[in-house]
Amino acid sequence: xxxxxxxxxxxxxxxxxxxSVELEGNPTTGLTWDVAEMDLSVLKQIGETECETxxxxxxxxxxxxxxxxxxxxxxxxxxxVYHRPWEQDVPPEKTFEVNLVTx
Numbered sequence: 130x131x132x133x134x135x136x137x138x139x140x141x142x143x144x145x146x147x148x149s150v151e152l153e154g155n156p157t158t159g160l161t162w163d164v165a166e167m168d169l170s171v172l173k174q175i176g177e178t179e180c181e182t183x184x185x186x187x188x189x190x191x192x193x194x195x196x197x198x199x200x201x202x203x204x205x206x207x208x209x210v211y212h213r214p215w216e217q218d219v220p221p222e223k224t225f226e227v228n229l230v231t232x
Contacts, residue, residue, distance in 0.1 A: 155190030166208035199231040
């Protein structure tokens with residue numbers, strides 16, 4: 130499991146291992162974490178982005194989790210952006226990028 134502290138790092142993982150990325154966010158504001166760069170021949174996303182909050186209050190933020198599986202052995206980049214998907218010409222609020230080495 131990776132968090133914002135892992136941004137910019139090189140992460141090693143085995144083929145068929147699952148990689149989870151947990152990042153703070155608040156989808157009630159329209160902002161969400163999405164994949165901006167990922168080699169589909171190396172990684173596949175597992176399921177949809179999940180959001181877990183510590184509160185039942187509407188508008189509370191939480192932790193968004195994206196999960197991926199490595200399907201071949203190679204080096205690649207995974208880049209996520211925190212943005213409103215419908216805002217096309219607006220830079221993302223945040224980015225998260227790691228280099229992955231699968232073996």
